[in-house]
Amino acid sequence: MRDRNIFLIVLAFVVIGPFVQPKVIITEMLIFGIVAVANNIMIGYTGMLSFGQAMFFGIGAYVAGLLLKAGMPLIVALPVGTLFVLVLSIAVGYFCVQRTGLYFICITFAFNQMFYFIAYSWTGLTGGEDGLPGIPRPSLLLDPVAFYVFVAVVFLACLVAMKRIVDSPLGLICQTIRENPSRAAAVGYNVKLYKLTAFTIASTFTGLAGTVYAMLYGIVPIDQIHWLKSGDFIFMTLLGGTGNFFGPIMGAVGYIWMSETFSLYWARWPLIMGIVFVVVVLYLRGGIVELIGKVYGSIQRAREAP
Amino acid sequence: MSFLILSQILNGFATGMLYALVGVGLTLVLGVLNLPNFAHGTLFAFGAYFTYTVANLTDSFYLGVLIGPLLVVLIGFVIESQGVRRLYAAHHDYQLLFLFAIALILQETVILIWGPVGFSLLPPKFLAGAVDLGFTVYPKYRLALILFTATIVVALYLMLTRTNVGAILRAGIENREMVKVLGININKVFLFTFGLGAYLAGLAGGLATPIWGLTPTMGFDILPISFVIVVVAGLGSILGAIAAGILIGLAQSLTTIWWPEAANVVIYLIMGLTIILRPQGLFGSR
Known part of the structure; x- marks a missing residue:
């Protein structure tokens, strides 16, 4: 399928979704859709797996939440929150890209927990274990429909921006690094610098999604910065499929749908999610994208055969 | 003040030895199987809970510590033989997601079996109470813990450096393909390593119960530290894991004296410094 056709399908989902399902859930799907696609810039395009993306999501949410609580307008809170994450991700990323592979995973994971502990201990600022409550929405966005439209616009803008990034020369260099880092270095690319760039871009979009999330329920629960959330982000990306730019959106939609559904019936619902993760790993590598590809392929073949 | 520092150093050693056990377990699995074992923390938790249950059933803490970790090994065997083994050819991303899923499943299972409320377990009578060390009065159990874990760590180190099994494991860390080529059944090596890793996590969990108590989230708390x-x-350095475990235990308990809230953050500062000053790790060669 051509990218433009997929984009139209995504657009259709954004428009029709809120009529079929509660707006809050679709809103959440879009917010985490940004995160999953951003995550794929690292996993799918550059070949780096970060187990710490929740720190950027959480910090974006905390900073924007605190600014909104302090009475700052939206036009200040969101950009400042995002910028804060941008600067922070450069600093954290600098450490992380020094090492590759398993080491990289370990370091991102450990940094995630460090920021979790800071948020957990600094109760005066973040509310600690209870989360950061009472975040006001600007009066323009108080209406659920208005807020949905706002999130939808942010989501589509992020998609377009990220698509342009991965299609740019920068995106191609990232893919070269994924395929063969030593050859990329031999050709003259500064591998660490490009990895840091990919890390920063992905983390900044994740942080931006976090700033929007702060307004969704008016509270930032501490779970949003816990490393478990980082694992969920990876699951969303892999469930959708890393082979396609738009794939992770389906992963985010599937994840939110499952967690909303299972959590209604059983307090121990993460157990079911764990089982779903296992099934995906054992039988659905390549994610929903590959599944659709297979179904699509077999329909094509059935049509061609007389 | 110096009494406080001295007893905090002892505390740091007690914590550090437990960290060393957990860290060596994780290092072995990471080195030999090339896997980031995200389920390691929950295996630690299972070790604690199994120890608690067996100790209560048999009325003997010693039996608990003896049998509890062995039950964890069984869980480790199941995870390796039924799941991990199918994923060696798969990409890192999927191995990681699989182990993350196992961690979630085990974590929820702990709550299902033992409930969301924590427990505490008393040390055995022989080790209850405190002993006067001259500069401070110190709990007997912690002293015994330091001595016992030190023995285990030394035995483990000798096993890894002086025996055939140890040689195979170290060879596996250096070069897995070569081990396979030499005609050693690599599946058995992997199974053994995963089991050993699970045992060390479980043993640390069991030994930790009289000090830290039992909470359902204990596994998720220790994982980042490990x-x-x-x-x-x-990566893959056994000696390094022992040293780093003790170092981090000491750093944590000494920070507690001056700034308790920072005790959980200081370990990440050590990590950051290590990455800047010695990116390959204290004892790493690669």
């Missing part, structure tokens, strides 16, 4: 140990140690 990953920090691996990074500070150098």
